[in-house]
Amino acid sequence: MRDLATLPKAHLHLHFTGSMRPTTLVDLAQRHGIRLPAALLSGTPLQVAATERGWFRFQRLYDAARACVRTEADMRRIVREAAEDDAAEGSGRLEIQVDPTSYAPHVGGITPALEIVLDEARAASAATGTEVAVIVAASRMRHPLEARTLARLAVRYAGTGPGEVVGFGLSNDERRGRTDEFAHAFRIAARGGLASVPHGGELLGPDHLEVVLAELGPRRLGHGVRAAEDPRLLETIVRADVALEVCPSSNVSLGVYEKAADVPLTTLLDAGAQVALGADDPLLFGSRLTAQYEVARREHGLDDAALADLARASVRASRASDATVARLLAGIDEWLAAPPPSAPAGDDAP
Structure with a gap:
């Protein structure tokens, strides 16, 4: 079996605070005199x-981690380390998701907060070779008018390259807020050239996914796994060419499925869905991007050709330039064309 860490791929579902290394979290907490909950120190997913x-x-622990991000230097460190970690896993393109309102109080507002992330994304891209672009995400827990403000801000920095905003998202508990009340914000983002990339179809099922599709016009769905429960809806998603950002470890940690083998990955793939694997919040869920490909291999029986197809889907679903897409696809072809490592010799080998 080929080394999945060397398989070129794109990472399209990674949250800013949730990308943090556990060691970085501990260091920031010590620097700022913050006592962390034991669950963040246990090393257990x-x-x-x-x-x-x-x-x-989950949200309480995430908020405790986010409270440790207090300075511009902290924010830059998170972006830089996320790029370094992705580069070590073969990711040639990272589209990291951030809600700048969460960090604005410490750096002078939402505009400086976003500009810090974008500036460091450019620097980290140059340093690591992994392109880092940004998705600005609103929260279902806040007023829809705030989402419009974020959409207008995001459009000011729209583009496809490193250090630019490529999409607009909507995150947090799907059971909160009315999806249709966020539609105006997504129209603002779409008019400004940003891809619609809301969360949907993890905590709630097909009925809610239909609302997300109708109201927010997604180019990609964060998660979307529960489309597997409705073949008609899944067919609609496939026909509309909407990619699904599937995060197996997240699904298990949040209790959507009991074990990784229960995640309906093969159902989605067999239906023709574009699937881009993502790590979501490795700080809390305990595994990064390559581990999601390992789950697909180990729990779902995907061979190297199928895993290469998953990587291709992630690249094609990204907002990267044509040149970057072509480069990464060529790298995937090279990975698959190379012979796999020789199997270990048995006891009876000469």
Whole structure:
């Protein structure tokens, strides 16, 4: 079997705070005199039920980690280390998701917060060779008018290259807020050339996914796994060429599925869906991008050709330039064309 860490790929579902290395979290907490919850120090992947109580526990831990990000230097470190970690896993393109309102109080507002992330994304891209672009995400927990403000801000920095905003998202608990009330913000983003990349279809099922599709016009869906429960809806998603950002470890940690083998990856692939694997929040879920490909190999029986197809889908679903897409696709072809490592010799080998 070929080394999945050397398989070129794109990473399209990674949250800013959730990308943090555990060692970095501990260091920032010590620097700022913050006491972390024991669950963030245990080294054990989060495991909660797919209920509002389970989500509350996840959100409480995420907020505790985010509270440790207090300075421009902290923000730059997170972007730089995310790029370094992705580069080590063969990711040639990272589209990291951030809500600048979460960090604005520490750096003078949402505009400086976003510009810090974009500036460091450009620097990290040059240093690591992994292109880092940004998705600006609104939160379902906040007023839809705030989402419009974020959409207008995001459009000011729209582009496809490193250090530019490529998409507009909507995150947090799907059970909160009315999806249709965020549609205006997504229209603003679309008019400004940004891809619609909202979360949907993880905590809630097909009925909610239909609303997301109708109201927000997604180019990609964050998660979208529960489309597998409705063949008609899944066919609609496939026909509309909407990619699914599937994050197996996240699905298990948040109690959507009991184990990784239950994630309906093969159902989605067999239906012809574009699937881009993502790590979501490795700080809490305990595994990064390559581990998601390992799950696909180990739990779902995908061979190297199928894993290469997954990597191709991630690249094609990205907002990268044609040149970057062509370069990464060529790298995937080279990875697959190279002979796999020789199997270990058995006891009876000469």
